[in-house]
Amino acid sequence: MKIIVIGDKSRYQFLRKLTENPSLTSESLGRKKVVVTRNRQTDSETIFFSPCLPLYTELEFPSENDINNENIIITRKDKLIIFIEKMTAQIRKAQESDAEKFEVLKRYRNKALSCEIIVLVNNIEGMTSDISTKEDEVQEILRICREEGFIARKYILGEPLDFLIYYDFVENNSKKEFESKFRNLREEIQNNFSVDYEMEMDLSGFYDRYIEDPNYLENFFRYTRHISNLVKSSTQKMYAALLQNQNKEFVKICEQLYEERMRMVAFWDMEKDKEILYRKIVGAYNEKFRKMPVISFKGSESDYEIWYSKNMNTIFEIKDKAKTFFQKDVCELMKEYILHRLSRVEDVLNGKIN
Numbered sequence: 329m330k331i332i333v334i335g336d337k338s339r340y341q342f343l344r345k346l347t348e349n350p351s352l353t354s355e356s357l358g359r360k361k362v363v364v365t366r367n368r369q370t371d372s373e374t375i376f377f378s379p380c381l382p383l384y385t386e387l388e389f390p391s392e393n394d395i396n397n398e399n400i401i402i403t404r405k406d407k408l409i410i411f412i413e414k415m416t417a418q419i420r421k422a423q424e425s426d427a428e429k430f431e432v433l434k435r436y437r438n439k440a441l442s443c444e445i446i447v448l449v450n451n452i453e454g455m456t457s458d459i460s461t462k463e464d465e466v467q468e469i470l471r472i473c474r475e476e477g478f479i480a481r482k483y484i485l486g487e488p489l490d491f492l493i494y495y496d497f498v499e500n501n502s503k504k505e506f507e508s509k510f511r512n513l514r515e516e517i518q519n520n521f522s523v524d525y526e527m528e529m530d531l532s533g534f535y536d537r538y539i540e541d542p543n544y545l546e547n548f549f550r551y552t553r554h555i556s557n558l559v560k561s562s563t564q565k566m567y568a569a570l571l572q573n574q575n576k577e578f579v580k581i582c583e584q585l586y587e588e589r590m591r592m593v594a595f596w597d598m599e600k601d602k603e604i605l606y607r608k609i610v611g612a613y614n615e616k617f618r619k620m621p622v623i624s625f626k627g628s629e630s631d632y633e634i635w636y637s638k639n640m641n642t643i644f645e646i647k648d649k650a651k652t653f654f655q656k657d658v659c660e661l662m663k664e665y666i667l668h669r670l671s672r673v674e675d676v677l678n679g680k681i682n
Contacts, residue, residue, distance in 0.1 A: 338413035338448040358392040408443040445480040525659040
């Protein structure tokens with residue numbers, strides 16, 4: 329998910345904390361578009377790394393000129409966050425500059441999938457040392473923002489970055505709803521995913537038509553004049569028939585199982601995540617047969633029948649490994665993969681993000 333961060337210069341205090349780079353100045357950052365990502369490979373003068381971001385989340389900090397000139401590309405898939413430090417009750421006095429700023433923010437808000445105002449509580453100018461007075465001033469700013477139709481919340485640097493997750497964070501409501509869905513989903517995956525996986529494979533007919541049909545598996549061991557490596561030859565044929573992209577009925581079933589369970593809590597790029605899941609399945613498939621012996625053949629069809637009988641145990645082992653892979657291994661891999669993703673969400677919710 330791409331999150332576009334605008335507002336006043338308090339957003340750069342957030343950026344410095346996020347990247348653990350206190351040397352970055354607001355003046356230099358304001359002159360250019362800056363991106364914060366979890367990808368270490370792209371670190372540069374305008375792209376910074378942070379391990380604190382949720383999975384597949386990218387933060388874009390547009391330049392001051394682009395913000396003021398409304399020259400930012402925002403799509404309905406993007407989330408918009410507006411940092412505010414100095415917004416005060418003066419807005420209500422209709423000061424021209426502040427009123428215009430609010431109108432700009434409103435126009436941006438209508439372009440994004442969702443929009444939140446974040447008030448950086450411990451950095452608001454003019455606050456006294458009295459805690460109750462500080463809180464009163466924060467609540468006044470929040471009230472003004474909400475009366476203008478914004479979703480608004482306070483944030484103290486160092487707190488959990490939960491506002492990077494929710495599409496619509498209405499304080500105390502959607503957060504609780506999200507956390508409830510999250511807990512229920514994790515319990516559901518831990519207790520029932522294996523049953524759901526087996527049921528889906530049965531209902532789809534995949535087991536009956538492919539894995540449990542001895543005639544179908546035997547197709548991968550038909551006579552060929554020259555076989556340099558029995559294991560490699562037969563498993564590559566299985567891969568092409570059952571796992572390769574153009575013939576991936578099995579993979580589509582797995583993707584559906586994943587999507588149906590994760591869509592309610594996923595705030596990341598689901599398509600990219602499915603690609604990663606697919607690569608993990610293929611990697612596990614190759615690893616399943618990696619240490620088996622190399623057995624070769626060259627000869628006539630009658631020679632092959634004799635050779636087949638001598639190597640029947642190995643052929644049976646290949647078939648058995650294939651059945652185990654599709655019936656059990658992928659199920660466990662998917663369960664572990666989903667629970668790992670949920671663990672990452674939990675880390676963000678609890679502030680354990682490093």
